[in-house]
Amino acid sequence: MSDNPKTIEDKLGLLAYRSDEKSHITVDQEKFKADPVKAILYACPAKVYVEDPQTGECIVNYENCVECGTCHVVAPDYVNWFYPEGGKGVHYKMG
Ligand code: SF4
Secondary structure: OOOOOOOHHHHHOOOEEEOOOOOOEEEOHHHHHHOOOOOHHHHOOOOOEEEOOOOOOEEEOHHHOOOOOHHHHHOOOOEEEOOOOOOOEEEOOOO
16 A cells, blocks of 8 residues: 555555444345345445345445445435444544
8 A cells, every 4th residue: 555545445444443343234134135226335435235145135344334424325214324332433543
């Protein structure tokens, strides 16, 4: 990684995480499966949501969440998102 990060992956690499043992995000799997667009798979900058190719369910890699709130806007019907408990989650080192 260079000193001047250019890609999203470079920028995500500057963050520190203090993961909680339980997820601060839940997904209603039936509504996810019924959604023909599944925009959260593409809108989340940290790629938290991944569709399981075998079950069609949404895998939630909550440890990578950068708390941007995009999924709240894109899929309010089936993503239930809260901030992690105090002191947990992402920690921004720059800015
Ligand atoms: Fe992804 Fe942002 Fe939602 Fe976290 S808050 S899961 S980073 S879209």
